[in-house]
Amino acid sequence: MRRLPLVVLILALAASPAAADCYADYKAKQDNPLRLHYGVAQVSDGACNPGAAAAELRPRLAADGWMLLNVLSTFGPEGLEERRASAGPNFLRY
Secondary structure, three states, rough: OOOHHHHHHHHHHHHOOOOOEEEEEEEEEEOOOOOOEEEEEOHHHOOOOOHHHHHHHHHHHHOOOOOOEEEEEEEEEEHHHHHHHHHHHEEOOO
16 A cells, blocks of 8 residues: 555656747847847747747846847747758857
C-alpha cells in the first residue's frame, strides 16, 4: 500500500503534457532617427496569444530602446524556420 501514492505520482507526471514552446513575431521601432525592425522572440507558454505576448515583450524591447508596435502572431516551433530569414539579427534576440 505504501507504493500506491508513489505509483500515482509517477503516472500523473508522465501524463502531464510537456511544455510547448511558444514564439511571437512582432514589429518594433526606435525614434531619432526612425528605425524599424521585425523580430521573432520566444515567449512563455502563458503568453501564447498576441495580447499576453505583447505584455511580455514590451519591457524586453524597451530595455534596448525599442518600442513594440504590434505582435503579428504567436506560434509553435513549426513556424520558426519560415521566419528566420525575415527576422535576420532579431531572430530570437529578445
